[in-house]
Amino acid sequence: MTASTEKPRTGSYEMDRAHGLTHADVFGSLTFTGDVMLKRLPTDVFDKLQRTIRQGLPLDPGIANTVAVAMKDWATEHGATHYCHWFQPLTGTTAEKHDAFLSTDGPDGATSTISGEDLIVGEPDASSFPSGGIRDTYEARGYTAWDATSPAFILTSADSATLCIPSVFVSYHGEALDKKTPLIRSNHAVSDQALRILSVFGADAGVTHVHTTLGSEQEYFLVDRSFYQARRDLQICGRTLIGSPPPKGHQLDDHYFGAIPARVMAFMTEVEHRLCELGVPVKTRHNEVAPGQYEIAPTFENTNVSADHQMLTMHVLETVAEDHGLVCLMHEKPFAGVNGSGKHNNWSLSSDNGVNLLNPRDETHTNMQFLVFLTAVIRAVDLHADLLRASVAYAGNDHRLGANEAPPAIISVFLGEMLSDILDQLEQGDPRSTKKGGSLDLGAKTLPLIPRHAGDRNRTSPFAFTGNKFEFRAVGSTATVAWPNTVLNTIIAESLDFMATELEQRVGGDRSPERIERIVTSLLQEVVKNHRRVVFDGDNYDDSWHAEAERRGLPNLRSTADALGALRTEKAKKLFAKYAVLSEVELDARVEILYERYYKVVEIEARTLVSMLRTEILPAALRFQTELAGTVTATRSAGLDCEDTRDQLQGLIGLVGELRTAADAVEEAETSPPEDMVAHASHVRDALIPAMKRARAAADALERVVPDDLWPLPTYAEMLFIR
Ligand code: ADP
Ligand code: MG
Numbered sequence: 001m002t003a004s005t006e007k008p009r010t011g012s013y014e015m016d017r018a019h020g021l022t023h024a025d026v027f028g029s030l031t032f033t034g035d036v037m038l039k040r041l042p043t044d045v046f047d048k049l050q051r052t053i054r055q056g057l058p059l060d061p062g063i064a065n066t067v068a069v070a071m072k073d074w075a076t077e078h079g080a081t082h083y084c085h086w087f088q089p090l091t092g093t094t095a096e097k098h099d100a101f102l103s104t105d106g107p108d109g110a111t112s113t114i115s116g117e118d119l120i121v122g123e124p125d126a127s128s129f130p131s132g133g134i135r136d137t138y139e140a141r142g143y144t145a146w147d148a149t150s151p152a153f154i155l156t157s158a159d160s161a162t163l164c165i166p167s168v169f170v171s172y173h174g175e176a177l178d179k180k181t182p183l184i185r186s187n188h189a190v191s192d193q194a195l196r197i198l199s200v201f202g203a204d205a206g207v208t209h210v211h212t213t214l215g216s217e218q219e220y221f222l223v224d225r226s227f228y229q230a231r232r233d234l235q236i237c238g239r240t241l242i243g244s245p246p247p248k249g250h251q252l253d254d255h256y257f258g259a260i261p262a263r264v265m266a267f268m269t270e271v272e273h274r275l276c277e278l279g280v281p282v283k284t285r286h287n288e289v290a291p292g293q294y295e296i297a298p299t300f301e302n303t304n305v306s307a308d309h310q311m312l313t314m315h316v317l318e319t320v321a322e323d324h325g326l327v328c329l330m331h332e333k334p335f336a337g338v339n340g341s342g343k344h345n346n347w348s349l350s351s352d353n354g355v356n357l358l359n360p361r362d363e364t365h366t367n368m369q370f371l372v373f374l375t376a377v378i379r380a381v382d383l384h385a386d387l388l389r390a391s392v393a394y395a396g397n398d399h400r401l402g403a404n405e406a407p408p409a410i411i412s413v414f415l416g417e418m419l420s421d422i423l424d425q426l427e428q429g430d431p432r433s434t435k436k437g438g439s440l441d442l443g444a445k446t447l448p449l450i451p452r453h454a455g456d457r458n459r460t461s462p463f464a465f466t467g468n469k470f471e472f473r474a475v476g477s478t479a480t481v482a483w484p485n486t487v488l489n490t491i492i493a494e495s496l497d498f499m500a501t502e503l504e505q506r507v508g509g510d511r512s513p514e515r516i517e518r519i520v521t522s523l524l525q526e527v528v529k530n531h532r533r534v535v536f537d538g539d540n541y542d543d544s545w546h547a548e549a550e551r552r553g554l555p556n557l558r559s560t561a562d563a564l565g566a567l568r569t570e571k572a573k574k575l576f577a578k579y580a581v582l583s584e585v586e587l588d589a590r591v592e593i594l595y596e597r598y599y600k601v602v603e604i605e606a607r608t609l610v611s612m613l614r615t616e617i618l619p620a621a622l623r624f625q626t627e628l629a630g631t632v633t634a635t636r637s638a639g640l641d642c643e644d645t646r647d648q649l650q651g652l653i654g655l656v657g658e659l660r661t662a663a664d665a666v667e668e669a670e671t672s673p674p675e676d677m678v679a680h681a682s683h684v685r686d687a688l689i690p691a692m693k694r695a696r697a698a699a700d701a702l703e704r705v706v707p708d709d710l711w712p713l714p715t716y717a718e719m720l721f722i723r
Contacts, residue, residue, distance in 0.1 A: 012156075013270050023276040030078065031279035032071050032163075033151035040070040053149050055352055056191060056209040064116030064146075071152055072101060072114045075163035080154050083114055085122040085144035086164035088179040089129040090593050092480050094311050095169075097124045098162055119165065120146045130596070132589025134175050141172040147180065150308045153278050157319070166308050175586050179482035182581050184304055186489035187212055189579035193496035194349060194357065194373075200503045200516065201369045209352040212489055213469070215300030216310050216481050217284070219341035220317060221292050221329040222264060224722060227714040228327040232616075233608055237601075238331040238478075239396070241609045241692070242617070242699040245337040246291075246717040260287060264294065267324045271296065274316045280309040290339035291720040300346060300469075303489075307482045310343075314478075332476040333399035335716055336696070340400035341477035345484060348469035349373060349492075359468040365422050365431035368520045372499055375527045377470060378413055380495035381463055382534035384487075384575070385411035386555050386566035388463070388472070391487035393563035394594065395601040397476035401558075407462035407474050409563070410549045410556045412536040414461030416453075420537055426528050430521060460540035490581045497579075499523065560598045561681040567591045595677045599684045606670040606688055609695060613663040616712045617699050621656050624706045628652060648705075655702050662695035 016026060028034065038046055045066045051057045075083065084096040101112040122144035129142070150166035169178035176182050194210035228234045233241040260268065268285050275282045275298075284297040296317070298309065314330055321328035333340040349357040357373050364370065381388060388411050392401075400406045415423070418435045425431035437453045458464050462474040475484050506519045533552040538545060549556060557563040566572060568591055576582040582590065628649040635642040669688040673680045703711060 013273055016273065023272055023282075026273065027276045027281075028279040030154040030156070030277040031151045032074055032153070033279060036074060037070075040074055041066065049148060054209075056149075056188065059146075059148050061116070061120065064120050066116075067148075068114045068116050068119035071119070071163065071165075072112070075154055075161075076101060076112060078154050078161060079156075080161040080163045082160070083118075083163040083165060085124070085146070085167035086155075087144050087167045087169040088307075088311065088480060088482060089169055090132070090177060090179065090590065091130060092179075092478070092597075094315065095129070096162070096164060097122070122167065129169075129177060130593045131171065131177055132592040134171055134177065134585060134589045142169060142177055143172070144169050147184065147304070149184075149302075150305050151279060153312075155278075175589070176582065179480050179486070180304070180307070182486045182576075182586070183307060183482040183489070186486045186493065186579070186581045187303060189493035189581060190349065190489045190496065193493045193500055194351075196500035196504070197369070197372055197376075197496055198351070200500065200507060202511070203369060206353055207351045210357065211302040211350050211352065212485065212492075213300045213348045213350050213356075214303040214306040214481065214485060215298055215346040215469075216306065216475070217295055217297035217342075217344040217346070218310070218313055218317070218330075219288050219293060219295045219343065219477050221290070221331075221334050221341065222267065222294065222321060222326045223292060223329060223719045225322070225325050225327050227719045227722075230714050232612055233605075234327070234329070234334070236608045237605045238329060239334045239399075239605075240336065240716070240719075241605055241612065242696050242703070243335065243713070243716045244700040244703040245335075246715070246720055260285070260294075263324065263326075267320060267326060268294070268296070270323070271316055271320045274320060275309075275313060278309075278312050278316070280312055280316075282313075288339070288341075290335070293339060293341065300348075302350075303347070303485050307480070307485065310481045330478045332396040332478060335720065336399075338716070338720070340406060342400065342406055342473060343475045343477050343479055343481065345472040345475045345481060345488075346466070346469050347472060347485065347488060356468050358465075358470070360419070362434070364418065364434045365425065368517055368524075371422070371426075371524055372503075372520060373496075374419065374465075375524050375531075376495040376499050377492060378415075378534060379498070379527050379531045380491040381411060381413050382531040383495070384491040385534065386557065386563070386569075387487050387491060387572060387575075388484075389474070389555065389557050390563045390566040391484040392474045392476060392479065393557075393560040393598075394476065394479075395560060395598050395605075396478055397474075398559050400476060401474060407460060407540050408546070408556070409474075409558050410540070410546070410554055411462050411474070411534070412540065412549065412554065413470075413534050414458040414464035414537055414540075415535055416458070416465060416537065419465060420535065423528050423532060423535070426521070426525050427532070458537065458540075461536070462540065486581060490576060490579055493579045494575055499527070559685050560594075561678075561685040564591060564594055564598070564681070565678070567594070592677065595681050599673065599680050602684045602688055602692075603670055603673075606666050606692055609692055610663050610667050610670070612713075613659060613666075613695060613699060617702060618656070618659060618663075620706055620710045620712050621652065621659065621702050623710050625649065625652055625656065627710075652702075652705060655698065655705070659695070659698040659702060662691070662698045665691045666695050 045063045048060045048063050049067065052059045082098040082100050084098045086094060086096045089095050101114060102110055103113045104110050124142060124144060144167040147166045147168055152163060152165045155162050155164050168181040170181060171177050190212055191210040195204055198204040198207060272282045281299040282296060283299045286295055288295050296313065300306065301309065317328045351357065360370050361367050389409060401409045421435050422431050439449045439451050441449055464471045464473065472484065472488065502523050503519065507516060534554065546556065567587065573584050573587060576587050577584060628645060632642050632646050632649060669691045673683050
């Protein structure tokens with residue numbers, strides 16, 4: 001909901017502060033939704049639009065003109081001069097092409113307009129976006145289409161304001177060329193199947209739609225802008241390609257949840273203010289594990305809106321950081337050897353009357369409907385662990401998955417004590433009890449007795465049940481959440497379809513509660529037996545889990561090059577096509593882009609690395625070599641012994657030699673890739689990345705011996721600790 005009073009605002013943070021406006025005052029003030037819509041649209045138009053937004057019903061094109069004019073009036077009152085269709089192409093970023101409201105064809109000179117058609121479709125010459133071969137460059141036509149279910153908003157930057165209309169992006173033939181179209185399709189697929197389950201339980205009365213819900217926590221690093229400007233690797237690749245670990249990392253755990261530094265707090269406050277204006281329900285902020293690392297998390301929303309809000313969150317973090325002389329690093333692993341960043345994807349299912357379908361409630365063992373949804377998730381993750389893994393596979397995330405700070409590449413489900421106990425009971429017969437958490441006595445009478453959850457948390461699991469939702473923790477911090485959620489929704493839709501079909505067939509006409517309970521229990525028992533291997537409540541960081549997972553037959557797809565193959569299987573093609581999420585052509589296109597991005601990203605890193613080694617590191621090392629050689633000569637000519645310095649010089653010359661050889665090896669691996677896309681990715685994994693690691697080791701060894709005043713780059717210690 002928006003702020004109750006609609007104040008014309010220009011998005012000036014400083015003015016808001018001067019007028020004492022709080023986050024709550026400005027919440028949603030730059031979005032066309034809720035109260036604003038209600039006030040500015042005729043009732044029938046408002047109602048029709050709400051039915052599309054809330055109940056997933058088809059959009060009535062007849063209302064477009066009225067909505068367009070109201071939106072334009074509202075936006076111009078807030079200083080907007082332009083509008084754009086704002087969409088998420090397959091680059092993994094957002095795109096916008098602005099058009100002025102100004103129109104000069106009228107007989108009276110200039111007017112300010114936007115028509116219903118302008119609102120509903122756009123036709124950018126978008127030939128330069130990746131299409132994965134769906135479209136040749138000479139076939140430039142693509143369409144953007146209004147997604148009325150995500151609120152339009154005004155984006156301000158410098159002195160300009162632009163009305164952004166959330167949109168999808170498709171080809172001339174209607175193939176999805178963006179991340180949102182399949183996400184929206186996958187939401188419908190989940191809804192259709194979830195409604196069938198509700199209907200088996202007679203719980204579908206008054207429910208027209210089931211939403212997936214999403215709250216994604218964003219981790220990020222902040223570094224001072226001057227350091228960023230002095231590092232080519234950060235500028236080009238978003239991560240450091242060389243750099244020796246600082247003497248102190250997060251060993252003392254004194255940064256995590258620590259007091260937020262004043263400069264960072266000023267940054268966070270402005271970020272939250274701006275996100276509130278855009279209707280993003282930001283909620284939580286804290287220091288993260290690594291020095292210089294932080295987190296921001298919103299309250300969950302329906303997945304489609306949440307996915308747009310997530311993109312806005314990254315945009316606002318990056319732009320506000322600049323105003324504060326900082327740079328926000330969103331990369332999964334900006335600093336080797338230091339905790340990386342993820343984007344925990346909290347996901348659940350909710351009916352349109354607001355019931356969370358993954359809420360176990362008190363006597364969980366009797367809550368058959370919940371258990372059906374729960375086991376459907378377990379089944380989906382077991383059958384399609386490879387697809388979930390592939391959905392988070394890209395070069396940046398490879399540094400993080402399995403690096404003892406994030407879950408391994410093995411996808412498993414954590415359920416916790418209470419639910420695992422119910423699965424045990426199910427495997428042995430009818431479940432008869434639900435474990436209770438009880439309460440916790442803190443041993444001091446002035447402290448309260450606190451209610452305890454029925455199970456502990458597990459921070460090491462890639463897919464953890466956390467009370468009334470699942471937390472998919474393998475998503476990387478730069479990810480566009482639309483894609484992993486598209487995959488998640490699709491595999492869930494398939495599982496719900498399976499469960500619904502089995503139940504419908506077995507239940508038949510006789511729907512007495514006892515009969516339904518008996519049939520549901522036996523189906524649950526079968527599914528639990530077949531798929532329990534994917535459930536693991538232990539420590540996913542422990543090495544023994546790798547062996548155990550292998551024994552259980554769970555896939556362990558370590559790198560992107562290993563993981564992407566899952567999206568090329570017949571199983572995957574059939575699945576996405578069956579639920580009308582992606583046709584085979586659309587899926588193939590995406591896979592091609594994912595492979596291409598993988599090797600292109602690593603190759604850009606490789607070239608950046610070689611240029612830094614040759615033009616920054618090597619010259620610094622040679623300068624030191626000259627200094628040392630000078631010392632040796634001068635000392636000797638003074639008639640003194642200089643063996644130690646001579647040895648030091650000898651050692652340095654050795655390291656310089658290693659660096660030269662390693663840089664040559666990176667260059668060679670980078671310039672000779674195979675033609676075929678899959679072979680190219682394997683070559684990057686097997687030859688280029690190891691060569692880069694060796695070069696990095698050589699550079700880092702030099703960093704430890706070359707004097708500070710000769711070292712050309714800001715060090716890890718400077719970047720992480722100077723704020
Ligand atoms: P943490 O995992 O760091 O302890 P929190 O428990 O504070 O984080 O919450 C994580 C996220 O889960 C928040 O964004 C919250 O809105 C989201 N969340 C809570 N309930 C749901 C739900 N039903 N569906 C989706 N996300 C949810
Ligand atoms: Mg979390």
